[in-house]
Amino acid sequence: MTLSNPNYVFRALADPTRRAIFEELTRRGEQTVHALTRYAGVSQPAVSKHLTVLKRARLVRHRRDGRETHYQAQSDALAPMINWLDNYGAFWRERFDRLEDLLQRMDHE
Amino acid sequence: MTLSNPNYVFRALADPTRRAIFEELTRRGEQTVHALTRYAGVSQPAVSKHLTVLKRARLVRHRRDGRETHYQAQSDALAPMINWLDNYGAFWRERFDRLEDLLQRMDHE
DNA sequence: GAGAACCATAACCAAACGGTTATGGTTTGT
DNA sequence: ACAAACCATAACCGTTTGGTTATGGTTCTC
Numbered sequence: 001m002t003l004s005n006p007n008y009v010f011r012a013l014a015d016p017t018r019r020a021i022f023e024e025l026t027r028r029g030e031q032t033v034h035a036l037t038r039y040a041g042v043s044q045p046a047v048s049k050h051l052t053v054l055k056r057a058r059l060v061r062h063r064r065d066g067r068e069t070h071y072q073a074q075s076d077a078l079a080p081m082i083n084w085l086d087n088y089g090a091f092w093r094e095r096f097d098r099l100e101d102l103l104q105r106m107d108h109e
Numbered sequence: 110m111t112l113s114n115p116n117y118v119f120r121a122l123a124d125p126t127r128r129a130i131f132e133e134l135t136r137r138g139e140q141t142v143h144a145l146t147r148y149a150g151v152s153q154p155a156v157s158k159h160l161t162v163l164k165r166a167r168l169v170r171h172r173r174d175g176r177e178t179h180y181q182a183q184s185d186a187l188a189p190m191i192n193w194l195d196n197y198g199a200f201w202r203e204r205f206d207r208l209e210d211l212l213q214r215m216d217h218e
Numbered sequence: 219g220a221g222a223a224c225c226a227t228a229a230c231c232a233a234a235c236g237g238t239t240a241t242g243g244t245t246t247g248t
Numbered sequence: 249a250c251a252a253a254c255c256a257t258a259a260c261c262g263t264t265t266g267g268t269t270a271t272g273g274t275t276c277t278c
Binding site for chain 3: 143
Binding site for chain 4: 032033034044045047048049052064066067068069
């Protein structure tokens with residue numbers, strides 16, 4: 001897996017419409033530009049441009065099929081952001097604490 | 110802990126200079142605007158404006174001391190971003206895989 | 219008390235951004 | 249073969265962004 005420039009990832013996800021598109025692709029899986037346009041509440045060209053930005057960050061992949069273009073989320077492209085977050089202790093500690101809690105509660109059931 | 114608007118957090122960290130400032134504050138701890146300016150490679154007003162954006166996202170706090178203003182990173186303000194990332198499986202899977210690897214290697218030593 | 223240091227804000231500017239409408243190229247359906 | 253559907257790109261536009269220099273308010277230092 002080739003990591004994309006972290007800057008592209010951070011910038012791509014800074015816009016709420018783009019995050020919404022990415023979330024939608026993750027939730028409902030692969031979708032055409034048409035379907036995403038209905039969802040996103042902006043014009044089709046706007047969606048196409050957002051998809052270009054997401055593509056640059058490798059957060060989506062596309063597959064042409066006739067006149068349709070199907071896009072799908074590529075969530076492992078979040079790696080640069082996750083790696084960056086790894087520098088911030090609270091992150092891991094919080095997660096492990098929660099995990100520990102969970103395991104304890106499971107023991108006592 | 111009051112969570113700040115996720116949008117502010119994402120936008121604040123979308124800029125590389127701002128990320129650098131935040132990283133520097135995390136690494137080296139509390140610092141004055143002056144020190145950050147020497148580090149950041151842009152003018153002092155530019156740094157002040159970046160700090161304002163980081164403040165809006167609650168990623169930094171400041172403390173006045175005479176003519177100096179000391180800023181410090183508030184890394185638990187990353188929570189909104191981390192929560193958002195929690196929706197993306199690859200994240201956890203990757204981490205647990207790595208953890209599993211580590212534990213296995215520890216067993217065999 | 220004068221001058222220097224530190225910082226925030228104002229005023230300004232070019233470039234990037236997020237949106238629009240217009241257009242044209244493929245592909246599909248009839 | 250024509251019309252419609254799907255999508256990307258172009259052209260355009262107002263706003264935001266990230267930087268600058270200029271300025272002024274506090275607070276130190278001498």
